[in-house]
Amino acid sequence: MHRLWLIFAQTVTVAVAILFVLTTLKPEWIGQRPAIVPLQEAPATASDDAHATGSFRDAARSALPSVVHIYTTQEIKMQRHPLFDDPIFRHFFGERPDSTPQRNSGLGSGVIVSPNGYILTNFHVIEGAADIQISLNDGKTYKAKVVGSDPESDLAILQIKADKLPAITFGQMDNLRVGDVVLAIGNPFGVGQTVTMGIVSALGRSHLGINTFENFIQTDAAINPGNSGGALVDVHGNLVGINTAIYSRTGGSLGIGFAIPVSSARSIMEQIIRNGAVTRGWIGVEAQEITPELAESFGLPDTEGALIAGVVRGSPADSSGVKPGDVLLAVNGKAVKDPQVMLDLIAALTPEERAAFRLRRDKSIVELNIRIGKRPALRVERE
Structure with a gap:
């Protein structure tokens, strides 16, 4: 009897061991499935309007x-070869028709600034265009005029x-700071x-040689290409x-982009809509930056100001006694740090009004009251 009980106990022990091994390593052999590790899932939002943490969907949607x-579309007229006008050539080959103009297409972006159809964009986007088509976000297309x-x-x-x-909502430049998040559209x-x-990587970028008047927002x-004229939004x-x-060295983005601040764009836009053009102040001088070498050569105490390199004959500056070699220090009490600042300060003045100019001539300070003229329109050369 004792022997039978020993055999039974051994059999049960072996069976339990086999069952344990199968349950652990091959549960599918005995019809069991491995336990599923519970996963944490984000709750479904009640609607698409719910706020998403870290998302800028509302700004983009707006x-x-x-x-x-x-x-x-630009029409490029091919130049007529001079040989076609030669009498001998025409005698043997007859009249040659003018070449058919070629068409060149371009693309860019723009921003709707008023509900009645005004659109703000870059000049270089539409420069020389014979035809301009605007495609809205809803797919509708319109012919545009400048x-x-x-x-x-x-x-x-x-x-x-x-x-x-x-129409887009205009932001406030006074609230924009380096480090603020922005979206480019x-x-x-x-x-x-x-x-x-x-x-926003930097504010007030200038001396880049892109435009005559520069005060760019730098962003990464x-x-x-094709983003020009589009919106930078907060x-x-x-x-x-x-x-x-x-x-860019490749034509693509390298993380250094520039945008015209909305404050400057709005002022220029309002002038164009109201008057058809932008009016700026002008006195007729050519200035250059004062380097340490120039300062030493002219005996100047520092490099502050703008060195007057030339004066247009008959200009307001010429009539008021400004001379080449003078250093412009201030305009209406505002300090002139360099030629770019000088250009901006004078351009902001109203033509026909008088302004106080402070200059250094040799070792003395000269105060002049100059009647501001109107800045001539820039002539754009096209090939």
Whole structure:
């Protein structure tokens, strides 16, 4: 009896061991499934309007309808070969017709600034265009006309025959700081409306040689060809700049993009809509930066100011006694740090008004009261 009990106990022990091994290593052999590790899932939002942490969907949704695609066509007339006008050539070969003009297409972006069809964009987007087509966010296309442009700031105003358009909300430059998140909206490479994100890398960028008047917002939000004229908006979807240029060695974005501040764009836009052009002050001088070498050569105490290198004959500066070699120190009490600041200060003056100019001539300070003239329009050379 004791022997039978021993055999039974051994059999049960072996069976339990086999069952344990199968349950652990091959549960499917005995019809069991492995336990599922519980996963944590985010709760489904009640609607698409719910706020998403870290998302800028509301800003994009607000601004996207106000950004348009701009398609331009330029007619390039081929030059007639001089041989065609030679009498001997015409005698043997007859009259040769003028070459058929070639057409060149371009693209860019723009921003709807009023419900009645005004659109703000870059001048270089529509420069020389024979035909301009505007494609809205909803797919509708309109033919646009140029209301006016300002090549020196690279801005232009277009208008389409439409109303109740989704105009963008203008932001405040006073609230913009380095490090703020911004979104760039446009039509890069013609792929369609695109939103990129970055931060404000710097403010007041100038001396870049892009425009005559420069006061750029620098951003690392991706800006590529086709983004020009598009919107740079803040996290609320308000317009803070017009995307204008990039620094690139390849033609693509390297994280250094430039936008015209909304404060400058708005002032220029209002002048163009009201007067058809932008009026700036002018006195007729050519200035250059004062380097340490120049300061030593002219015996100047520092490099502050703008060295007057030339004076236009018959200009307001010439009539008031400004001479080459003078150093302009201040305009209406505002310090002139360099030629760019001088240009901006004079341009902001109203033609026909008088302004106080402070200059250094040799070792003395000269105070002049100059009647401001109107800055001549920039002539744009086209090939």
